[in-house]
Amino acid sequence: MGIGAAQPTRVKRAYEQFLSGILPPDGSVRSMVRESWERSRDRGVDPETATPDGDSVSDADFRAYRDSHRLAAVRPLIRSLLVDDLADVDAVVATTDAAGRLLWVDGCRTARDAASHINFVEGSVWSETAVGTNAPGLALAVDRGVQVVGPEHFVGMVQKWSCSAAPIHDPLTGGLLGVLDITGGDVAATPFALAAVRSVAAAVELELRAP
Numbered sequence: 001m002g003i004g005a006a007q008p009t010r011v012k013r014a015y016e017q018f019l020s021g022i023l024p025p026d027g028s029v030r031s032m033v034r035e036s037w038e039r040s041r042d043r044g045v046d047p048e049t050a051t052p053d054g055d056s057v058s059d060a061d062f063r064a065y066r067d068s069h070r071l072a073a074v075r076p077l078i079r080s081l082l083v084d085d086l087a088d089v090d091a092v093v094a095t096t097d098a099a100g101r102l103l104w105v106d107g108c109r110t111a112r113d114a115a116s117h118i119n120f121v122e123g124s125v126w127s128e129t130a131v132g133t134n135a136p137g138l139a140l141a142v143d144r145g146v147q148v149v150g151p152e153h154f155v156g157m158v159q160k161w162s163c164s165a166a167p168i169h170d171p172l173t174g175g176l177l178g179v180l181d182i183t184g185g186d187v188a189a190t191p192f193a194l195a196a197v198r199s200v201a202a203a204v205e206l207e208l209r210a211p
Contacts, residue, residue, distance in 0.1 A: 012151040012159075019047060032142065033133060033152045039141070040132030040154040050131050050155050052124035057101075062123045066103045071095055071168065071178055074204045075104060078180065081200045083107070091184025091193075092120070095168075096136050098176045100127030111184060118158055120183055131155050135163035139179045143167055145198045149189045162189035166201040171209035180204070 011033075014024035018037055029037075040047075057065070066072065075095070083093045083106040092107035092115050105112060105122050115121065128137035132154025138146045145166035151159045165181035180201045182193045 008150050011149075015151050029152070032138070032146070033148070036128060036133040036138050036141065037154055039128060043129055045129070045132040045154060047132065047155050052119050052126050053130050057123060059123075066122075069097060069103060070170070070208070071097070071103060071204075074207050077204060077207050078200060079106065081203060082180070082182075082196060086182070086187070089184065089187050090114070091182050091187050094120070094126075094136065094181040094183060096126065096140075096178040096181065098140065098178055099125060100130065100137050100140055100179075101125045102136075103178065107184075115183060118161065131158070134158060135165035135183070136179050136181045139165040139167050139181075140176065143176065145194055145201075147189065147194045162186070164188055164193040164197050166194075166197040168201045168204050171205050177208075 011029050014028035017024050018034070024034065078093070078095060086093060087108055090111055092105050092111045094102050095104045096102050102120070102122050102124055105115065105120065120126070126134055126136045128134070128141045131137065133148060134153055135146050135148040138148060145164070147162070147164045149162045153159045153161070161183060162185070163181055163183040165179045167179050168177045169175065170177050180197045182188045182197055187193060
């Protein structure tokens with residue numbers, strides 16, 4: 001699902017063409033990404049200044065909301081299946097709600113500090129509507145596992161990052177509960193990262209189904 005080692009320059013060129021109003025040539029960027037760019041543009045996301053929304057909820061209200069969220073019950077499972085295995089790599093593991101708000105961001109201090117520079121922190125909203133194309137927001141928008149690598153991101157400040165995310169559904173209703181995401185450096189752009197979030201999301205849904 002990644003864009004491959006030889007393709008970032010081509011994707012970056014397609015991105016610059018898109019922002020200038022030129023339709024990128026076929027094959028220069030994945031259709032799923034181009035469609036997300038189009039939605040981001042049409043919703044008025046500014047590729048230079050857009051930042052995740054996180055100021056509309058107080059710390060106390062956010063903690064209360066997070067503690068009562070259905071995904072709080074499966075946080076130990078996520079930690080044991082995914083977070084612990086990524087403890088020493090340049091990536092964080094995030095769990096969002098259905099609106100793209102980051103409920104938990106786990107990883108080593110170095111990785112979390114780096115992520116904080118783009119405001120990828122607990123409480124911030126990484127929906128496609130808020131910050132354009134990114135894996136958590138895109139996974140929510142298309143309701144399937146996705147990977148967004150480097151210049152595929154719509155907002156320029158995020159284009160040094162990569163991310164893989166998969167949706168988590170309520171096993172009783174089928175509704176979206178949120179997404180599970182790996183965001184960081186090279187490890188987040190690997191097939192392993194996408195396979196990992198998909199498999200752990202499936203395990204979480206099975207856990208939520210249990211009485």
